[in-house]
Amino acid sequence: MGNLETRNRYFDELANTPGLIWMGQNTNHIPAHPAVSEAMVRSVEAQEHNAYAPPLGFEALRRAIVADLGVAGMSALVTEGGVNAIAAVCRATARPGTTLVTTDPTWKWPCIFARQMGAEVVQIPIYDPKQDFKLSPARLAAEVDERTAIIYLVDPNNPLGVRYDRDEIVLFAEIAKSVGALLVHDCTYRDFATGHTPVLEVAPEGTVVTVSFSKWLGLAGMRIGAVLASPDLVEVFAEQSSSVLGASVIAQRGAMAGLEVKPEWIGEVRRITRENNRMLAVRARELGLGVPIPESHGNFMIFETGPLGITPEALVEAARREGVMIRHGRYHSEGFGDRFIKVSTSVPAEWAEVLCQELPRFIETARSLNDVPELF
Numbered sequence: 001m002g003n004l005e006t007r008n009r010y011f012d013e014l015a016n017t018p019g020l021i022w023m024g025q026n027t028n029h030i031p032a033h034p035a036v037s038e039a040m041v042r043s044v045e046a047q048e049h050n051a052y053a054p055p056l057g058f059e060a061l062r063r064a065i066v067a068d069l070g071v072a073g074m075s076a077l078v079t080e081g082g083v084n085a086i087a088a089v090c091r092a093t094a095r096p097g098t099t100l101v102t103t104d105p106t107w108k109w110p111c112i113f114a115r116q117m118g119a120e121v122v123q124i125p126i127y128d129p130k131q132d133f134k135l136s137p138a139r140l141a142a143e144v145d146e147r148t149a150i151i152y153l154v155d156p157n158n159p160l161g162v163r164y165d166r167d168e169i170v171l172f173a174e175i176a177k178s179v180g181a182l183l184v185h186d187c188t189y190r191d192f193a194t195g196h197t198p199v200l201e202v203a204p205e206g207t208v209v210t211v212s213f214s215k216w217l218g219l220a221g222m223r224i225g226a227v228l229a230s231p232d233l234v235e236v237f238a239e240q241s242s243s244v245l246g247a248s249v250i251a252q253r254g255a256m257a258g259l260e261v262k263p264e265w266i267g268e269v270r271r272i273t274r275e276n277n278r279m280l281a282v283r284a285r286e287l288g289l290g291v292p293i294p295e296s297h298g299n300f301m302i303f304e305t306g307p308l309g310i311t312p313e314a315l316v317e318a319a320r321r322e323g324v325m326i327r328h329g330r331y332h333s334e335g336f337g338d339r340f341i342k343v344s345t346s347v348p349a350e351w352a353e354v355l356c357q358e359l360p361r362f363i364e365t366a367r368s369l370n371d372v373p374e375l376f
C-alpha cells in the first residue's frame with residue numbers, strides 16, 4: 001500500500017508540474033487535430049456524458065476500428081485503453097497451471113494480470129544485438145508447450161522499437177496454434193512503424209490484436225483502446241471485461257473523429273517523431289551514450305548509460321528535477337533495465353531540442369546523485 005501511495009504521489013507531482021516535458025510514457029503531445037478536439041468538445045456540450053455508451057462500444061467506432069486494421073469479418077470490443085483490452089484477455093484465458101510466454105523486455109502489465117489469474121510468466125530475453133534485439137520463431141518454439149495459454153508479443157516492442165516481419169508473424173501464429181495458445185499481438189505502436197503486419201491479417205483464428213488511441217492519436221488521458229478478434233472470441237473477452245458499462249462516450253467521439261482524419265494526420269505525426277528520433281540519436285552518440293537500436297519503429301528510443309558510468313535512475317532523476325520526464329529501463333525489464341533509459345519522441349520538436357540541449361547538464365547532475373528516490 002505504501003508503495004502505491006508513493007507511486008501515486010510521483011505521478012501526481014509530474015502531472016501537476018506546469019510545462020512538464022513528457023518524454024517518458026510514449027504519449028503523444030503533438031497538437032491535436034482540430035476535428036478530434038471539436039468532436040470531444042461537442043460531446044461535452046451536448047452532455048452526452050450523462051448517459052452510458054453501448055457496452056461493446058459505438059457501432060460506428062467498432063466498424064471503423066476493424067476497417068482501420070484492415071481485417072474485415074473480425075469484431076472489435078472498445079475498452080478503456082489497450083490495457084483493459086489485455087486485462088480482459090488475461091482474465092478469460094490465464095489460469096493456474098498455464099503460462100504466459102513473452103519477451104524480456106516486454107510490457108509488464110499483462111504479466112501482472114496473468115499472475116493475478118494464477119498463471120506463470122515465462123520471459124525470453126531478447127536484449128542482444130546478435131539476435132537483432134528480436135524474438136526468433138525458433139526460440140519461441142523452444143519455450144512453449146501444452147501449458148502455454150497466451151503468447152504475448154509487443155510489436156513494435158516497447159521499449160526497443162524493433163518490429164517483426166510478416167513471415168515471422170506467420171510463424172509465431174503457427175507456433176501458437178501448435179500448442180493451442182492464444183497469440184496476443186499488442187499493436188499499440190503499429191502506426192509509428194514501417195511495414196507492420198497485424199496477426200489477424202495472416203492468421204485470423206486463435207489470435208488477438210490489441211490497439212490503443214493513447215499513442216498515435218494522443219488520447220492517453222481519455223482511456224480508450226480496443227481488442228480485435230473473431231466474433232466468438234470477442235464475446236468471450238467481453239464477458240470477462242470489468243467495463244460492463246462501456247468506455248467513455250467522449251473518448252469514443254474523439255476516437256471516431258481521429259480515425260476519420262487519420263490519413264491526413266498520421267503522416268505528420270510520424271514525420272515529427274522520426275525527426276526527433278534521429279536528432280536524439282545523434283546527440284546521444286555525441287555525448288557518449290550507447291545507441292543500440294538507431295532505427296526505432298516506435299515513438300521512443302533507448303539509450304545506454306553504461307558507457308558514461310551513470311545509472312539510468314540517476315539520469316532520469318536529474319531530468320525530472322528540471323521538468324523533463326524520461327523513463328528508466330527497470331520499468332520495462334528486470335533483466336536488462338539497469339542498462340538503458342527510454343525517451344519518448346511523439347512530442348513537439350522544441351521539446352526534443354530542449355532535451356538535446358540540457359542532456360549534458362543532466363548527465364553532470366546524474367554523476368553526483370547518490371540517493372535516487374524511488375522511480376516508477
Ligand SMILES: Cc1ncc(COP(=O)(O)O)c(C=O)c1O
Pocket residue numbers: 025026080081082083084107154158186188211212213214220223224225
Ligand atoms: C505495449 C503497450 N501496450 C499497451 C499499452 C496501453 O495503452 P493504453 O491503455 O493507454 O491504451 C501501453 C502503454 O504504454 C503499451 O506500452
